[in-house]
Amino acid sequence: MDNLATNQYTPDYTVTPGEVLEYELDLRQMSKSELSKRTGLTEKHIIGIIKGKGTTQITPETAIKLERALGMPVDYWLNLEALYQEARARLEEDERLEKNLDWLKRIPVQAMIKMGWLEKHGDKTQQLDAVLRFFGIASVDQWDGLWPNVAVAYRQHNTHEIFPEAVSAWLRKGELEAANIQCRSFDKQAFRAALDDVRPLTAEADPSRFVPALQQICAAAGVAVVFVPCLPKTGVSGATRWVNPEKAIVQLSLRYKTNDHLWFTFFHEAGHILLHGKKELFIEGVNGMDEEKEHQANAFAELELLPKKAFMEFSGRAPLSKTAIQQFAKEVGIAPGIVVGQLQHRGLLPRTHCNDLKVRYQWAHE
Template identity: 70%
Template structure:
């Protein structure tokens, strides 16, 4: 049987129990002073209830029941409904004020990726985005992502919205929560990287599930999350708790050389650096020393330094030579091309057909 839609009317006003009480007294021809005598409450308290400055407590409700013959739960229900209505009106006003923040969230793309629903009402959309972030209001965004505004201050290359970056990071959290990981084991993760390096010659249908499994066994969740507009991020590393690390990849540059370098760079942060930092590739303000250490780690893991140095000294970088060397060291040829281009030994227009190019399913 189809589920019927229920229309819930939410009034844009709140009727206090005090108003109902005042009307009831008027109908009965009873003054507030008389009610005070009958209930044992002070006249000041009765006035305060009538003006909605004081709430009706269970004790007061019982006194009203005895004095007026109207059940205590009637008064308590009125009070509960009034407080809820006041809270909703307050929240509506806050949502109205916070609609400007919503403009900095890539709602269209998030909906396209099925991360959120797309209601037509702007305030309903804001509530949907808040649910996605798992926060009660926009005020909590600053508490949950306190360093993003600092990290992207004075970004020189493109306009970055910290709110958009946080949405990308939040999606990583959500997906990582679905990955069951063993307790982090540094030695096991280090060993897993050797196996993962051999997967660079494979396609995504092979390397993605295999690398996820290897990392999960060592206590690291690996997630692939499409880059959102106004983010400029290629990868991120952080610890979800003391026993579970997260590597998040965006495929921002779409080629295997960038993907694998980013992955091993993030792996370097996990092995070399602390558990309290967020390493966000693409942000300003990152520790240069730690970034250099992670870069060196990735380079050494992908292309053993001595063998790569010997290869570059030949100064012969044809496709055949590159492919032969890549096969010799058991790594994807695109990675060799990327490093040669990065070091200025090969023009960035040369040998790009040796790289694997990736596309997201939604594209």
């Protein structure tokens, strides 16, 4: 059976309580004047109800009077009025949604449907309504207020077109995933110590094993780690932000498939948490972020992954063989692929060498 929300019937017309009232008067052959005398309502007021003027509604007081005069219960009249007002409001809202359909084009709806984030609707206004529900906002106007940093931070990428709306959808999914992770209150020292417990996980090749362990370790220090597949028109690899002063989110996009990229991104985001403010949003992957703070987070990640003195001594040796890399990685307690990635990044090893030491992850959504 299809989801109830998909099959929910929303009328594209409204029946006013006034039409029902007029029908009941005709049925009884009762004039408006007589009803006025029986209820104490002015004839003008009764005409206003019958004509469906927006300012003339059936209030509880009016419903009681109609109940006594016509014998139809108060609940009947109040429900009739409530259903009419709701239907009218929805019709007006549909008109507003029609004017915002261009905004919907900037949301990667099909990708979100494919990943199960959204239900598919044939009607565009219903699809826009589903997107607004996903974001948890009443209208497109509220998007600008909730995601200003995204719009400001995302300049045009050097090679790819980036849509802030798509990026915000990816961030929103991370927010929803993080809400399901119970965290202790953030403790800076505890999180710093937790990173030492995370390093051995880099040697684990199976995400189904290291992801839960990583999430558990970080949650104990007040950080929710979520893995959210990348959406089209985003180009993101990771993000850091705070839900509140007691809970941070590290969000990884799975854009990069090898362990050197993934773990560097994680420790980079961890650097933002430990080094920078709780009111800031950091998104990795495109232009527009604070370059100085990005450099600081990069330096933090490099030092966390590879002890500076030991790495300098090792990288100064020749030749940098596969066996030597594996031995050094074992000595410092890190995955060999990460050592390879850092050597390549610093120009100490050709990009074509030792890539078989990197672990390529297979993610569930793939």
